[in-house]
Amino acid sequence: xxxxxxxxxxxxxxxxxxxxxxxxxxxxxxxxxxxxxxxxxxxxxxxxxxxxxxxxxxxxxxxxxxxxxxxxxxxxxxxxxxxxxxxxxxxxxxxxxxxxxxxxxxxxxxxxxxxxxxxxxxxxxxxxxxxxxxxxxxxxxxxxxxxxxxxxxxxxxxxxxxxxxxxxxxxxxxxxxxxxxxxxxxxxxxxxxxxxxxxxxxxxxxxxxxxxxxxxxxxxxxxxxxxxxxxxxxxxxxxxxxxxxxxxxxxxxxxxxxxxxxxxxxxxxxxxxxxxxxxxxxxxxxxxxxxxxxxxxxxxxxxxxxxxxxxxxxxxxxxxxxxxxxxxxxxxxxxxxxxxxxxxxxxxxxxxxxxxxxxxxxxxxxxxxxxxxxxxxxxxxxxxxxxxxxxxxxxxxxxxxxxxxxxxxxxxxxxxxxxxxxxxxxxxxxxxxxxxxxxxxxxxxxxxxxxxxxxxxxxxxxx
Amino acid sequence: xxxxxxxxxxxxxxxxxxxxxxxxxxxxxxxxxxxxxxxxxxxxxxxxxxxxxxxxxxxxxxxxxxxxxxxxxxxxxxxxxxxxxxxxxxxxxxxxxxxxxxxxxxxxxxxxxxxxxxxxxxxxxxxxxxxxxxxxxxxxxxxxxxxxxxxxxxxxxxxxxxxxxxxxxxxxxxxxxxxxxxxxxxxxxxxxxxxxxxxxxxxxxx
Numbered sequence: 001x002x003x004x005x006x007x008x009x010x011x012x013x014x015x016x017x018x019x020x021x022x023x024x025x026x027x028x029x030x031x032x033x034x035x036x037x038x039x040x041x042x043x044x045x046x047x048x049x050x051x052x053x054x055x056x057x058x059x060x061x062x063x064x065x066x067x068x069x070x071x072x073x074x075x076x077x078x079x080x081x082x083x084x085x086x087x088x089x090x091x092x093x094x095x096x097x098x099x100x101x102x103x104x105x106x107x108x109x110x111x112x113x114x115x116x117x118x119x120x121x122x123x124x125x126x127x128x129x130x131x132x133x134x135x136x137x138x139x140x141x142x143x144x145x146x147x148x149x150x151x152x153x154x155x156x157x158x159x160x161x162x163x164x165x166x167x168x169x170x171x172x173x174x175x176x177x178x179x180x181x182x183x184x185x186x187x188x189x190x191x192x193x194x195x196x197x198x199x200x201x202x203x204x205x206x207x208x209x210x211x212x213x214x215x216x217x218x219x220x221x222x223x224x225x226x227x228x229x230x231x232x233x234x235x236x237x238x239x240x241x242x243x244x245x246x247x248x249x250x251x252x253x254x255x256x257x258x259x260x261x262x263x264x265x266x267x268x269x270x271x272x273x274x275x276x277x278x279x280x281x282x283x284x285x286x287x288x289x290x291x292x293x294x295x296x297x298x299x300x301x302x303x304x305x306x307x308x309x310x311x312x313x314x315x316x317x318x319x320x321x322x323x324x325x326x327x328x329x330x331x332x333x334x335x336x337x338x339x340x341x342x343x344x345x346x347x348x349x350x351x352x353x354x355x356x357x358x359x360x361x362x363x364x365x366x367x368x369x370x371x372x373x374x375x376x377x378x379x380x381x382x383x384x385x386x387x388x389x390x391x392x393x394x395x396x397x398x399x400x401x402x403x404x405x406x407x408x409x410x411x412x413x414x415x416x417x418x419x420x421x422x423x424x425x426x427x428x429x430x431x432x433x434x435x436x437x438x439x440x441x442x443x444x445x446x447x448x449x450x451x452x453x454x455x456x457x458x459x460x461x462x463x
Numbered sequence: 464x465x466x467x468x469x470x471x472x473x474x475x476x477x478x479x480x481x482x483x484x485x486x487x488x489x490x491x492x493x494x495x496x497x498x499x500x501x502x503x504x505x506x507x508x509x510x511x512x513x514x515x516x517x518x519x520x521x522x523x524x525x526x527x528x529x530x531x532x533x534x535x536x537x538x539x540x541x542x543x544x545x546x547x548x549x550x551x552x553x554x555x556x557x558x559x560x561x562x563x564x565x566x567x568x569x570x571x572x573x574x575x576x577x578x579x580x581x582x583x584x585x586x587x588x589x590x591x592x593x594x595x596x597x598x599x600x601x602x603x604x605x606x607x608x609x610x611x612x613x614x615x616x617x618x619x620x621x622x623x624x625x626x627x628x629x630x631x632x633x634x635x636x637x638x639x640x641x642x643x644x645x646x647x648x649x650x651x652x653x654x655x656x657x658x659x660x661x662x663x664x665x666x667x668x669x
Binding site for chain 2: 282283284285286287288289290291292293294295296297299300304
């Protein structure tokens with residue numbers, strides 16, 4: 001049993017160890033798997049990088065090739081070299097550009113020169129033509145002169161012959177006795193000679209007539225041509241038009257040239273005027289540092305500053321004065337209000353006075369009217385009505401009363417009815433009150449009865 | 464003076480002196496004629512057979528003295544192209560008038576051609592007569608020059624060669640420009656060594 005237990009225990013322990021190992025191994029497997037995954041990822045990245053590297057290398061090769069193409073063959077190919085090369089090229093480019101500009105300007109100047117030369121050439125050619133024309137004229141003149149010379153020489157020959165003939169005649173006529181044959185011979189020879197000269201004259205005449213005809217047949221429109229220069233005028237006529245045309249052209253050209261020059265000069269003149277006819281390169285302008293102008297400028301500036309300060313000061317003063325003015329204005333306004341009040345008061349006082357006087361007049365008027373009214377009532381009805389106090393009490397005393405204390409008292413009640421109040425006199429009139437007031441219920445009847453009664457009493461006492 | 468003086472011989476220095484004197488009287492005359500300063504600050508003197516008004520203002524006298532001394536020195540070396548008297552508006556600094564005295568060197572008629580020893584035998588009387596004519600013309604310009612109806616001031620500017628040394632208290636400045644300018648050339652005079660052209664440039668009053 002014990003052994004069994006020991007075995008089982010060891011077995012158990014072994015199993016537990018195995019379990020632990022298994023767990024460890026599992027852990028390891030997991031770790032390795034994750035590592036494998038990472039490795040795989042890295043590998044794919046490596047592949048991508050290799051591809052990129054390949055591309056880059058190819059590109060670099062291309063660049064190197066480009067550099068090699070552009071660098072000198074025995075130089076090391078490097079980016080620096082390439083850059084140097086590019087800079088060189090740029091510089092070259094700049095140089096070329098400047099050269100191009102200079103060339104362009106040169107070509108321009110050349111063109112202008114060419115133009116000048118062309119103009120000159122034209123002028124020369126024109127000159128030449130003119131000279132040719134002159135030459136032709138001279139030739140024609142020469143021809144004419146030669147012809148004339150010919151004519152003159154012919155004439156001279158003629159005259160010579162004539163002279164000779166005369167001389168011969170003289171020598172013939174000297175011997176006074178010549179034989180007939182000799183005279184005949186002489187005459188014959190003379191006739192022959194004269195005939196010869198005649199033929200000569202005829203020839204000359206014919207040739208001259210011919211010339212005249214040819215001259216006439218040509219249109220003779222040259223105004224300068226006179227008879228002696230028919231040939232020349234014809235020549236001039238033929239060439240004159242062209243000649244004038246050319247002259248006109250040259251004049252036109254010259255005109256243009258002069259105009260251009262004039263414009264240039266005008267431009268320069270303007271320029272010089274603007275510049276104050278001042279040559280900056282050759283001269284400089286100097287002046288004293290302390291000159292009246294500077295002083296004047298400073299004075300002017302100072303003056304302006306001073307004036308501005310004064311303006312500021314005066315503005316302030318003005319403002320202040322304006323403010324003060326406003327205050328005084330306000331005060332003034334108040335006083336005017338007061339004076340207005342005074343006026344009003346005076347006016348009102350005057351009005352009041354006039355009103356008062358009016359009222360007084362009215363009162364007097366009413367008083368007299370009421371007095372008159374009361375007198376009239378007294379005279380008509382025989383009773384004096386006096387209002388006693390402020391109440392609606394009326395004291396009635398008769399015209400015929402025996403005593404001034406004999407009076408009646410009435411009062412106007414709320415319903416506008418007269419109540420008779422008791423007086424010492426009314427107490428003596430008990431019977432009249434009974435019959436007239438209580439019986440007839442009439443105050444006028446009562447009063448009339450009383451009046452009649454008193455009248456009768458008075459007349460009785462009188463009588 | 465020695466025997467040479469009887470030959471009526473003007474040296475370069477003498478010529479410069481004559482011209483400086485002309486400038487003194489000319490500038491003063493212009494100052495008076497153009498009314499740059501009040502008339503009461505001028506007093507009359509006799510010169511060239513004319514009555515010329517000269518400024519009494521000590522400041523102007525001092526300024527002109529200094530300027531003309533320097534001018535004379537430079538003229539003696541032929542370093543001046545022209546002397547300009549510029550009249551400007553004192554407030555706006557606008558140039559209204561510019562009197563140019565242009566100096567042209569001449570060779571004279573002496574035996575030598577050494578530029579420092581040139582001489583001229585022109586009579587002083589003749590030169591002064593020529594100057595008198597110019598002065599008369601200056602006085603006459605008042606009739607056609609536009610009225611200067613503002614407070615004006617003046618400055619003297621000397622156009623010298625670039626190589627000329629500038630003394631202390633002198634400054635370089637720019638030339639005076641006049642907008643819409645009209646120029647009138649007056650007579651010239653010559654000492655035989657210098658020919659002086661007087662030109663007045665003024666602003667057209669449009």
